[in-house]
Amino acid sequence: MRNYVTERIIRRVNTNAISYSAVLLLAFYVSGCGGSSPFVPPAPLSNDDRHVSTSPESRNIPVIYDAIDKAAFQQIKESLDLSRQLRRLAGKPKQAYNINAFGEVDNSSWFTNRNATSKLSIKQITRGPDTGDGPDVSGTWTIIRAKLEGVTPGFTIRDGRGETYLIKFDPKGYSELATGAEMISTKLFSAAGFNTPENYLTYFDPGILRLADNVKFTNEKGDRSFMAEADLEMIFSKINILPDGRIRALASKYLPGKPIGPFTYQGFRDDDPNDFIPHQHRRELRGLRVICAWLKHTDTKDGNTLDSYVTENDRSYVRHYLIDFGSTLGSAAHGPFAPEAGHVYHFDPIDIITNTVTLGLAVKDWEKHTDFEYTAIGRYRSDTFEPYEFKNLIPNPAFELITNLDGYWGAKIVMSFTDEQLAALIKEAEYSDPEAERYLLKILKERRDIIGRKWFSLVNPLDHFQLEKVTDGRMELRFTDLAIEGNLEARNRTNYSYDLKGDGVKFGVSQDLRNSTSIVIPEELLSKKYNQIEITIRTERNNSGKWSKWVKIYLQYDLISSEYSLIGLRRQE
Numbered sequence: 001m002r003n004y005v006t007e008r009i010i011r012r013v014n015t016n017a018i019s020y021s022a023v024l025l026l027a028f029y030v031s032g033c034g035g036s037s038p039f040v041p042p043a044p045l046s047n048d049d050r051h052v053s054t055s056p057e058s059r060n061i062p063v064i065y066d067a068i069d070k071a072a073f074q075q076i077k078e079s080l081d082l083s084r085q086l087r088r089l090a091g092k093p094k095q096a097y098n099i100n101a102f103g104e105v106d107n108s109s110w111f112t113n114r115n116a117t118s119k120l121s122i123k124q125i126t127r128g129p130d131t132g133d134g135p136d137v138s139g140t141w142t143i144i145r146a147k148l149e150g151v152t153p154g155f156t157i158r159d160g161r162g163e164t165y166l167i168k169f170d171p172k173g174y175s176e177l178a179t180g181a182e183m184i185s186t187k188l189f190s191a192a193g194f195n196t197p198e199n200y201l202t203y204f205d206p207g208i209l210r211l212a213d214n215v216k217f218t219n220e221k222g223d224r225s226f227m228a229e230a231d232l233e234m235i236f237s238k239i240n241i242l243p244d245g246r247i248r249a250l251a252s253k254y255l256p257g258k259p260i261g262p263f264t265y266q267g268f269r270d271d272d273p274n275d276f277i278p279h280q281h282r283r284e285l286r287g288l289r290v291i292c293a294w295l296k297h298t299d300t301k302d303g304n305t306l307d308s309y310v311t312e313n314d315r316s317y318v319r320h321y322l323i324d325f326g327s328t329l330g331s332a333a334h335g336p337f338a339p340e341a342g343h344v345y346h347f348d349p350i351d352i353i354t355n356t357v358t359l360g361l362a363v364k365d366w367e368k369h370t371d372f373e374y375t376a377i378g379r380y381r382s383d384t385f386e387p388y389e390f391k392n393l394i395p396n397p398a399f400e401l402i403t404n405l406d407g408y409w410g411a412k413i414v415m416s417f418t419d420e421q422l423a424a425l426i427k428e429a430e431y432s433d434p435e436a437e438r439y440l441l442k443i444l445k446e447r448r449d450i451i452g453r454k455w456f457s458l459v460n461p462l463d464h465f466q467l468e469k470v471t472d473g474r475m476e477l478r479f480t481d482l483a484i485e486g487n488l489e490a491r492n493r494t495n496y497s498y499d500l501k502g503d504g505v506k507f508g509v510s511q512d513l514r515n516s517t518s519i520v521i522p523e524e525l526l527s528k529k530y531n532q533i534e535i536t537i538r539t540e541r542n543n544s545g546k547w548s549k550w551v552k553i554y555l556q557y558d559l560i561s562s563e564y565s566l567i568g569l570r571r572q573e
Contacts, residue, residue: 290410330378
């Protein structure tokens with residue numbers, strides 16, 4: 001039985017009729033159902049883009065309330081969660097609920113498999129989610145909304161073509177910092193598989209701006225009023241202006257459909273019938289932590305997401321977006337990241353206690369490297385980067401539940417990006433300093449490889465399994481070693497061993513593959529027509545004599561076709 005079913009039941013039960021302890025016991029029992037053999041592929045999930053006739057209600061999550069809740073109340077609640085603590089002690093954390101038989105995430109309204117599944121061309125990856133060429137700068141831009149409060153000022157415009165964009169700027173003194181980071185990160189998150197806005201780099205003359213009538217405006221104090229020309233001048237005083245008088249900006253096109261507020265990183269949206277998996281148990285949201293660690297995206301709060309009620313082919317449903325990537329790479333949107341970003345929470349009790357006990361004398365690695373060389377890049381380093389320890393500004397419920405298998409899934413995506421793809425994406429940011437470009441490419445590559453080494457050491461990185469017929473009635477199982485493909489390990493210093501079983505009974509003796517990545521399944525085993533064949537593979541590196549964790553591959557015999565097919569796998573965590 002699938003865990004998400006239990007969670008959905010718990011979500012709906014009348015807690016006045018069933019005690020909390022009974023519900024907890026039920027959840028623990030159901031999550032432990034099912035033996036290790038034979039392999040039973042999970043039932044396919046229902047499509048989450050089924051027609052929803054009525055739009056869910058729009059909602060708003062106050063930033064301050066969300067930060068306090070995540071940093072304090074949720075941490076206390078989780079520490080008192082007995083089931084979770086017992087699982088952690090036993091090394092048996094809850095795995096994600098929405099994975100298929102191969103541990104992957106199927107395409108959905110949350111995620112679409114892209115670069116890690118089928119390598120994108122340079123043209124595809126640089127195009128990203130864009131469908132046009134950005135706002136029309138040849139005509140007038142009409143300002144229809146604006147703000148001065150928050151991290152960075154900005155306004156919403158409607159261009160001469162009638163398209164609406166949110167306009168974001170570089171902070172004063174840091175040309176290209178926030179706009180460059182958002183351009184690159186938007187396209188990387190899109191290529192990874194997430195839904196993102198169309199973000200365009202644009203240069204415009206302030207003279208094309210016009211104020212619409214009665215533009216609502218929020219000033220630095222949070223007071224709302226109608227905007228005047230003086231307010232526009234105030235915005236210009238806080239942003240970077242180019243020497244020729246133009247302004248470089250990031251134009252974020254309004255998302256299609258009806259915006260209905262952010263999604264959360266835990267729980268459900270109660271009024272969306274397609275939302276049936278707890279968000280904290282979605283692999284794409286847990287594994288997102290690894291991608292965010294790579295790009296130093298520390299601001300993955302609920303407020304930087306957006307749900308939109310979209311209509312396609314006479315079918316309406318909710319699509320889930322990640323938005324606002326100005327605080328990535330070395331940019332904190334308002335300026336360079338502080339040295340501690342990515343290493344500690346805004347409010348981090350453990351860090352506070354450590355500093356108190358040691359009287360502040362325990363100097364951490366990141367505290368020794370607080371400088372940065374390029375104002376367009378900010379603080380983005382690889383020498384103090386530890387992906388397993390990456391922290392958000394505030395705790396993220398999905399990130400905190402990450403398992404090694406979730407992390408492996410995210411690491412596969414990160415490692416799928418080639419040097420050529422990264423170089424092409426950096427060009428999209430149009431940095432004026434070639435040295436800054438080269439530095440950013442170097443750090444992106446180094447952090448990528450650090451992530452690969454970390455997670456591929458925790459989970460055996462054999463993947464892309466294929467079953468093919470060969471001569472003499474035999475079959476061949478072929479696979480890819482992602483550590484070798486990513487140039488993290490040498491092929492001539494890698495060995496594999498495997499065992500075969502038919503319906504749970506071992507066949508023959510363990511076999512050594514040396515450095516081959518294909519297993520020929522003997523005809524003698526196939527002729528017995530076992531219901532299921534299990535192939536267990538382990539890996540050895542550098543003649544160390546130490547064998548990795550296993551990957552088990554399962555073949556199923558079909559009575560109608562009289563042939564075996566590949567039906568799934570399990571990985572040792």
